[in-house]
Structures are given as structure tokens and as C-alpha cells.
Amino acid sequence: ASLKGDRVVLETPQGRRLETRAGELEPIHRGALGSAESPRRGSVRFRGDAEDIQSEINLIGRASDDVDTEIHRFVExxxxxxxxxxxxxxxHGTGRLKAAVREALKGHPGIAKVEDAPQxxxxxxxxxxxxx
Known part of the structure; x- marks a missing residue:
């Protein structure tokens, strides 16, 4: 983890990076995860409210050049x-935004599969x- 003012940059063992406000993190203590798991030294848990975590992002109307950072933040x-x-x-549009989204997602280590949504x-x- 590294600090940038009130922001914290975390790196997972898989090499993923996440930047967030320091106030959104809390240390994980032994026993907090149950008996099956034990936290690693220096482990933290994201403390955002469940309703703050979105499973969907709507980019309709955005310029295809401007979505890369937003997509990465959403995925992380x-x-x-x-x-x-x-x-x-x-x-649907011209397909440029869809192409920009797919390009931004390409090669991300945290992504297993990318596909069109069901109809x-x-x-x-x-x-x-x-x-x-």
C-alpha cells in the first residue's frame, strides 16, 4: 500500500491495483473472516456501504476516448x-464506445470473461x- 494525500493505492497479491480514500479501508483482524480464512499481514477490507457498490455502470453518451479510467476504477x-x-x-450507437470498453478491459488480470449481455x-x- 502507498499513500497519496488522503488516497491509498493498494496492490493485491495478483498484481491488481486499487486506489481509494483511506477512510474507506479498515484493518482485518484474525477471526473477522471466519475460521476458514486468515488475513495476511497488513490486510485491509473495503468498507464502502453495500448500496455504494454498483454492479452496473452506464456510459451511454460518453466519448469513447474518456472511458478507460472510469472502466478501470469500476472493475477494481x-x-x-x-x-x-x-x-x-x-x-448500440456506432459501436465505438463498445469497442473502447472492450479495449480497456483487454488483458486485465482480474477479468475471466467479457461478453455481450443476454438479450x-x-x-x-x-x-x-x-x-x-
Whole structure:
């Protein structure tokens, strides 16, 4: 972990990085995770409220050049919160925004699968991401 003012940058053992406010983290004490798991030295847990953690982000109307940082922040926050599936709504349009989203997600170590949403959830106008 490293500090940048009131921001903290965390790196997981898998090499994932997450930047958040220091006040959103709390130390994990032995026994807090149950008997099956034991925290590593210096472990922290994301303390955001459950309603603050979104499983979907809507990028309709955004410029394709401006979504990279927002996508990465959304994925990292979702991983830290323990999400398994998230959805990015980009709409159909010209396809540039969808392409920018897919490019931003390419090669991310925390992502297991990227695919179009089922038709009932937006079809090709949304991308469903399965997290590791």
C-alpha cells in the first residue's frame, strides 16, 4: 500500500491495483473472516456501504476516448467489493464506445470473461464481465 494525500493505492497479491480514500479501508483482524480464512499481514477490507457498490455502470453518451479510467476504477472497485459479475451499458450507437470498453478491459488480470449481455439485459448494447 502507498499513500497519496488522503488516497491509498493498494496492490493485491495478483498484481491488481486499487486506489481509494483511506477512510474507506479498515484493518482485518484474525477471526473477522471466519475460521476458514486468515488475513495476511497488513490486510485491509473495503468498507464502502453495500448500496455504494454498483454492479452496473452506464456510459451511454460518453466519448469513447474518456472511458478507460472510469472502466478501470469500476472493475477494481467491483473486485475489491467481491463482485463476480458486472455490466457496462454502452448502447448500440456506432459501436465505438463498445469497442473502447472492450479495449480497456483487454488483458486485465482480474477479468475471466467479457461478453455481450443476454438479450433480456441489453444484448449487444451492454457488456457483461465475469470477474476472477
Amino acid at each position: 472497485t467491483s473486485i475489491a467489493a467481491g463482485q463476480k459479475f458486472i455490466r457496462v451499458v454502452h448502447g 433480456s439485459q441489453g444484448g449487444a448494447g451492454a457488456t457483461v464481465i465475469t470477474l476472477r
